[in-house]
Amino acid sequence: MDLELRLDAVIVAVTDGAPRLLGVSDPQRARWSLPSATLSDEATLDRAVRAAIEEQAGLEVRYVEQLYTFGDVARRSQDHRTVSIAYLALVQETELLVGAEWLGYYDLLPWEDHRSGTSPMIESTVEPLLISWAGQSDERLARVSVAFGDPFDGVRVLDRYELMYEAKLVEEWWADQRVAAESPVFGEPMHLDGRRIAATALGRIRGKLSYRPVVFDLLAESFTLLELQRCVEALAGVRLHKQNFRRLIERAGLVEGTGERASHGGRPAELFRYRPEVQLERSRLGVGQPYR
Amino acid sequence: MDLELRLDAVIVAVTDGAPRLLGVSDPQRARWSLPSATLSDEATLDRAVRAAIEEQAGLEVRYVEQLYTFGDVARRSQDHRTVSIAYLALVQETELLVGAEWLGYYDLLPWEDHRSGTSPMIESTVEPLLISWAGQSDERLARVSVAFGDPFDGVRVLDRYELMYEAKLVEEWWADQRVAAESPVFGEPMHLDGRRIAATALGRIRGKLSYRPVVFDLLAESFTLLELQRCVEALAGVRLHKQNFRRLIERAGLVEGTGERASHGGRPAELFRYRPEVQLERSRLGVGQPYR
DNA sequence: CGACTTATACTCAATCTGAGTATTTGCTCG
């Protein structure tokens, strides 16, 4: 079997309340792909990824982490296996080169955004379809109810995508069978495993949120507490309780005031900056989701 | 550059209070290696790993999970890169074929066992050496104090191994320089990255312990609550508070009594079995470390 | 029988969570 090794990157940024990831367009196909590189001569994989991103996309990478290695026999060809090592990178949104564009995470995975409650579309359309797909199978029903159950469990992004795939509710399932979709499908599709990998990345970010200070790699140097909260909410896909969120942040000592203030209409808010020293104080670190 | 893709497995079992992993011996070398296979034709990587383990070691794999892909340029040869996809597998300890043996996890990583407090050897020997290695560097000092700080943070296994490596306190550092160790080194070494991968695996298990019922894949069908606790303690490397541990397990509904009892000297304890249905009740799942 | 060992039941204070209410403070518009 033919074997190819690639590095794929999910490059994430958050701008005004929307998590986004970098998509590259291939004129050949109508789909967006993840930026991808072949393995270079760099000594470590992490460095190879950083180099590829900074070179190809001109982005300053604030954080990189290996996500997962996908190596299933490519569904669209039987005698060829592409093993792709997927990475997550966090950046701040900037202008992009042609051929690349910021895609809205929740355009790809609309069922992941619960910031204004469970969207009616999901509740009235997707869930019934999933349940009817599950049919008599207790195992399937259990999976659906765990993944889509209430309260919303942000981390199970991949579980949900896998279910959508198996239930033929995403374009990619039909593409893998080489037929046009014969029933409704949801969310913007991507090339090959792109969306599955993006789902893995979102799940990982959500998981990390509560115990590692990842948000700060997505924010500007200084920010108000509300901006910080909105950024967390954008990623977590749920709304948080403002007062409690502040209590948490302050108790953890994650930020310090700059003395300056920003005004957005209401009472001006103090600007804060991240205090990297907390890393040494080994407390909770991170801005937990617990706070509804 | 020459490229090779391998699947490496950390196969873990826990027997009478000791976490162990499977080592295979290579007559060529004096070191233990991790069991390893080349990528087979199986459709998915997970399946390839399962098949390789069940075939080669004759073990029934209860749980498999991809750990990490290691692809740094092999330190011992410059023109060759081995990319190894490492997997974690949980099994129950059984008789092994020749050439394979159960290695004590804490023989490899003695500084990870805090069940009887911080071992005096670590406190009086390893820590001073780390601090003297850190010297004036604030960054190094910070890393040491976070990784080895008090209270013991079980999850940071890899951080600790990396520090030990950089500080030349493990055999592998010297081996990578192709010289004999010129200063004291700690723990049983393994071939190449074996111990680094084992460290990654232990960190992953410890992390999962608190939110996924992984212990049950290591235990027999029925067990007493103390056995369960000892198994968790063996993995977590810390002692837990018995009464609180029970409270947690029962509150979570993870187990159910079998009606039978086992006696080990004191008052006979009830035997319990795992209740897989909890997975559907989406509660905490897992037996948290919080309980000291 | 009595000492010992382990199991199991209960208690309690401190802290953490989730959900509010109340009060400031600058801005804007009539």
Added chain:
DNA sequence: CGAGCAAATACTCAGATTGAGTATAAGTCG
């Protein structure tokens, strides 16, 4: 220029969770 708005910040409170014990039960062993 003052009323009302929008958001920030301060404070409260009940209920759950934690960490750490004490007390009692039920077998085994000499």
